[in-house]
Amino acid sequence: MSRWYLFGLVGAAVLSLAAPTSADAAMPHAPLPNGQVVSGTLQFKPETPDPSAPNARTPVEGAVVEVFGATLSIDGRKVEELGELLGSATSDAEGTFVFEMPAGAGDYAVRLVLETLPAGVGLVDATKQTLPVRLAEGQSKAILFNLAEGDAATAGVPSRGDPWYERMARLAVNGLQFGLIIGMCAIGLSLIYGTTGLVNFAHSEMITLGAVLAWMFNVTFGVPLVLAAVLAMVIGAGAGALIDRGLWRPLRKRNTGLIAMSIVSIGLGLFMQYAILYQFGDRPAKYADYSVQTKSISFGPISLSPKEIIIMVLSALILVAVALGLRYTRLGKAMRAVSDNPDLAASTGIDVDRIITLVWTLGAALVTLGAVFQGVSETVSWTMGQQLLLLVFASVTLGGLGTAFGAMAGSIIVGVAILTVTVWWPSELQTVPALFLMIVILMVRPQGLFGRRERIG
Amino acid sequence: MPESDDFVEFGKTAGGGGAGRVRDTDWPNPAAHAFDDCIEEPGSPKPDPILVATGVQRHFGGLTAVDVATMQIQRGAITALIGPNGAGKTTFFNLLSGFDRPDQGEVYFDGARITNVAPHLLAKRGMVRTFQLTKVLAKLSVLENMKLAGQLQAGESMWKALLPPLWKHQEKAIEAKALEILDEFNMVHMQHEFAGALSGGQRKLLEMARSMMTDPQVIMLDEPMAGVNPALTQSLLGHVKRMRSQGITVVFVEHDMDVVRDISDWVVVMAEGIVVAEGRASSVGANPAVIDAYLGTSHAALTGEHTA
Amino acid sequence: MDWSLIISNTFRSGITQTAIIYILAAIGMNLHVGYTGLMNFGQVGFMAVGAYGVGISTSYYDLPLPVGILVGLGCGVVLALLLGMPTLRLRADYLGIVTIAAAEIIRLVMKYQKFKDWSGGTNGINGFADDFQAWNPMTTSAKYGFEIGPLDLRFTGGDLWEMAIGWTLVLLAVLVMWRLVNSPWGRVLKSVREDENAARAMGKSIFRFKMQSLMLGGLFGTVAGMFYAISNNSVQPDNYSRAFTFFALTVAILGGLGRVWGPVIGGVLFWMLLSGVENLLKEGVTNDHIPESIMDGVQVGQVRFMLVGLGLMSLMIFRPQGIFGDKREIAIDARK
Known part of the structure; x- marks a missing residue:
């Protein structure tokens, strides 16, 4: 394959960056008009570059970009369905197009009209002809179309034309990945519930914290992401232990009721969420590494990028390790014993408080890693925990509150289910079937799929 | 119903903490001869059973917690349910009182099938229970605890609650009845205390008094004497006998054999979920099956060497 | 620093429409959490169905506003049934999870x-409740009221009507609430809360x-949502996010759970505190008493939320009975 292709546009990848560097660099041209806009620069590196300026890019003038209302996947990363055409914009002599968006938050899609490109110029990835845009209130975004000249450009085949079972298979694999990530986040919640009875509504902020910590190391301090993730895990785990020692343990000692504890967790979550917003800002961001991977590996109709494969393999390995650890190690057995019956566990000589702190530590470490995976596969934002929380709750309830195995199984079921239903169901409303599933399970089997029936009295 | 003045030997101190010993003559036993013709064996038929369980089974996972082929409880008598720890007594209690559902089998109350009937409906029909860990309503006053137990209250309808004239009259009657019962239990002076401020023994008393508010036919007491000091135990025993003298059937779970011998007319012994023996309190301790069941665990308790 | 502005804004926040909306929602949550022990963390869902019930029926079905209000109330009852049926028989925490999720789904x-x-x-x-101001006996745009020293208590006729x-x-x-919680019905609710x-x-x-409590408390939320929608003459989906529920919960706890006047006292205090802090910070930022590097205008709003979170935590930990509550009467602290 020819190496002579380059990205059409510098800049803000799919979503604009919170990093001080990129968003400005993406807009070297005239200042933006007031209000919310979607904009970008269409340019490509010529097949035979000018030797004096090997990195120079040729702007594409007169190419048309159409903007649609759209239904996006829950993460805003995929266009599930195009809505009505809102209008179009044409690129100027510098390749720049600007389209003023309706005010307020919304989901849109931007489509490049391939026929308006100069001959020989096309998209690097034909499936990226239509890009998703999720705007928050007052937000503007830069759009990147990967253009190239010659061999590197392929003709566009719209993915919606695939037979439903192929899309279903693709979605199932994406769902598996999503489910594994949810699983990483769910184990902590479930074990904490099992050992302390606390429904921790601040769990969502543990997710956000983990992803943001890794982002801080990775982007602000320039640490490679793998190392940043490890650092974030250490700090996240420490934070978990600290929160348990500093807050929950004293409350348990005072015999604080469970409703009161849940309310404290709501307060903690609210505080953490806005503290993160204060520090991190409201713009979603990408990690510096692994954000854009153009190569993909195909398995029949399913093509996966290397990072997706790595995320799935790693999280599956970790979940299996946790499951084995819970079943066969002393510590794991102690955790399950406390989860089963704290009083009984205490009477057999287990230091219940220590186990609970360890559960918090382990749970927080797993959440952090899950959050980093989520950040890699999508974006890091101050609301990512809140967006995941409902699905984590649904998974944990589905599998049986308090059981780690249930949490894992529930997560994978929820992940696969909510993505595969988007074949027929609008992805904006992805959480609806998950909640529905949860309620049905609660009605027919309140202890969850894998929980045990409770004893009364 | 006896006047409270007849009851002075229980003392007027905190919740009847008095130490007076109750003589059977104080509260005549209407069931004294009810068991004369009964055979002392598991599932033995009673002349006038009010509560009958047949083929009741309850499993937890692979464990069979309760497997009772037949058991009958005589009307108007005091029946004790005893057995070593883990014998399934409390689980069986839950099954009888509707707080748990049997996987198999039927329960009859006063001739009517009550399997799977919700517990609050059983309470309305006249079957009331207490709990091993007392369940007083801590943030309600003693009097409110009592008034709560009044049945068929018009003011418990959300709509009628908005219009006090529809329920004030009944409320007064319930309050009068509550005070009457509190008086029998020597608790009138603490009617305005929060129930949460009471001692363990006083809570047991309150729970019993509260149960009486429902005009029960059967009262089921789950370890009524557990954690109660010996002085108050005597008082509680007196109350139980008084209930019997009023025609109420009493079923209770107990560990303390002294207590069982003192007040029960009939004893049912459970072990590993099964009824292993039935009989009079005086003779059941000598039953080999019972000794077997208890051996190694609390043999001493049965032979009376147990000290509380 | 414009002290007159700070004082006036602070005081006004405690009595204007926003405080009223939160007080109504918190009265419902007080019935749920404070009296019945129901973990309803999705009160905003009830608000949303009320607001959308009246909004949709008046603007898409051309029903008159009073009928729209009835539709809104009906929606509240239906939501309570839908939420309560599957969850009220289960452990308390499931209701918390299901309500929080349901509210989010309604918004989506x-x-x-x-x-x-x-x-x-x-x-x-937008613009479905013009009738509401049409019924206003005052002149909508005229100013009524007076000033006491630095305190500006003048409101437009429209605001006064809404207030x-x-x-x-x-x-x-x-x-x-007072009638109900002091009735045998209320006694049963408290007993459900206790055990x-x-x-x-x-x-x-x-x-x-539980169902009646969920329904009635939800209806207070529905009324709050309808008042929100009608007084703004508009319904915006993102206004009905879960932070709203948490604020209302804070209001209820601040005033004291399980106390009839709790949400009212809590609501007035909450908004005066919040607005006082916000106005102080804002003035501080505009007048450069607070350097840009620490906080800018946008971050003032975020600090406000952080304070609510901290406040909710500290209240629940240190004064679960609320600001003026009696420690012996804590509604939910000792609950197991």
Whole structure:
């Protein structure tokens, strides 16, 4: 394959960056008009570059970009369905197009009209002809179309034309990945519930914290992401232990009721969420590494990028390790014993408080890693925990509150289910079937799929 | 119903903490001869059973917690349910009182099938229970605890609650009845205390008094004497006998054999979920099956060497 | 620093429409959490169905506003049934999870762009409650009121009308609550809060009482949502996010759970505190008493939320009985 292709546009990848560097660099041209806009620069590196300026890019003038209302996947990363055409914009002599968006938050899609490109110029990835845009209130975004000249450009085949079972298979694999990530986040919640009875509504902020910590190391301090993730895990785990020692343990000692504890967790979550917003800002961001991977590996109709494969393999390995650890190690057995019956566990000589702190530590470490995976596969934002929380709750309830195995199984079921239903169901409303599933399970089997029936009295 | 003045030997101190010993003559036993013709064996038929369980089974996972082929409880008598720890007594209690559902089998109350009937409906029909860990309503006053137990209250309808004239009259009657019962239990002076401020023994008393508010036919007491000091135990025993003298059937779970011998007319012994023996309190301790069941665990308790 | 502005804004926040909305919602949460021990963390869902019930029926079905209000109330009842049926028989925490999720789903469905011909999508619904101001006996744009020293208590006729109706609703709600919680019905609710099984053993149908409590408390939320929608003459989906529920919960706890006047006192105090802090910070930022590097204008709003979170935590930990509450009467602290 020819190496002579380059990205059409510098800049803000799919979503604009919170990093001080990129968003400005993406807009070297005239200042933006007031209000919310979607904009970008269409340019490509010529097949035979000018030797004096090997990195120079040729702007594409007169190419048309159409903007649609759209239904996006829950993460805003995929266009599930195009809505009505809102209008179009044409690129100027510098390749720049600007389209003023309706005010307020919304989901849109931007489509490049391939026929308006100069001959020989096309998209690097034909499936990226239509890009998703999720705007928050007052937000503007830069759009990147990967253009190239010659061999590197392929003709566009719209993915919606695939037979439903192929899309279903693709979605199932994406769902598996999503489910594994949810699983990483769910184990902590479930074990904490099992050992302390606390429904921790601040769990969502543990997710956000983990992803943001890794982002801080990775982007602000320039640490490679793998190392940043490890650092974030250490700090996240420490934070978990600290929160348990500093807050929950004293409350348990005072015999604080469970409703009161849940309310404290709501307060903690609210505080953490806005503290993160204060520090991190409201713009979603990408990690510096692994954000854009153009190569993909195909398995029949399913093509996966290397990072997706790595995320799935790693999280599956970790979940299996946790499951084995819970079943066969002393510590794991102690955790399950406390989860089963704290009083009984205490009477057999287990230091219940220590186990609970360890559960918090382990749970927080797993959440952090899950959050980093989520950040890699999508974006890091101050609301990512809140967006995941409902699905984590649904998974944990589905599998049986308090059981780690249930949490894992529930997560994978929820992940696969909510993505595969988007074949027929609008992805904006992805959480609806998950909640529905949860309620049905609660009605027919309140202890969850894998929980045990409770004893009364 | 006896006047409270007849009851002075229980003392007027905190919740009847008095130490007076109750003589059977104080509260005549209407069931004294009810068991004369009964055979002392598991599932033995009673002349006038009010509560009958047949083929009741309850499993937890692979464990069979309760497997009772037949058991009958005589009307108007005091029946004790005893057995070593883990014998399934409390689980069986839950099954009888509707707080748990049997996987198999039927329960009859006063001739009517009550399997799977919700517990609050059983309470309305006249079957009331207490709990091993007392369940007083801590943030309600003693009097409110009592008034709560009044049945068929018009003011418990959300709509009628908005219009006090529809329920004030009944409320007064319930309050009068509550005070009457509190008086029998020597608790009138603490009617305005929060129930949460009471001692363990006083809570047991309150729970019993509260149960009486429902005009029960059967009262089921789950370890009524557990954690109660010996002085108050005597008082509680007196109350139980008084209930019997009023025609109420009493079923209770107990560990303390002294207590069982003192007040029960009939004893049912459970072990590993099964009824292993039935009989009079005086003779059941000598039953080999019972000794077997208890051996190694609390043999001493049965032979009376147990000290509380 | 413009002290007159800070003082006036602070005081006004405690009595204007926003405070009223939160007080109404918190009265409902007080009935749920404070009196019945129901973990309803999705009160905003009830608000949303009320607001959308009235908004949709008046603007897409051309029903008159009073009928729209009835539709809104009906929606609240239906939501309570839908939420309560599967969850009220289960452990308390499931209700918390299901309500929080249901409220979020209502918001997502209402926001869903494809339904915009039915619910307004991301733009919401606007201008359906003109009738409300048409009934105003005062002149909508004229200013009424007076100033006391630095305190500016002048409101437009439109605001005053809304405040009058709002406070009337609050007083009615308090009256209903006072009557109910001091009745045998209220006694059963408290017993459910203290110990379900004890109440059950006393012959009370726990499910019925929980359902009635969920419904009535939800209806207070529905009224709050309708008041929000009608006074703004607009419904915006993103206004009905879960932070709203948490604020209302803070209001209820601040005033003292399980106390009839708690939410009212809590609501007034909450908004005066919040607005006082916000106005102080804002003035500090504009007048450069607070350097840009620490906080800018946008971050003032975020600090406000952080303070609410901290406040909610500290209240629950250090004063669970609320600011003026009696420690012995804490509604939920010692609950196991």
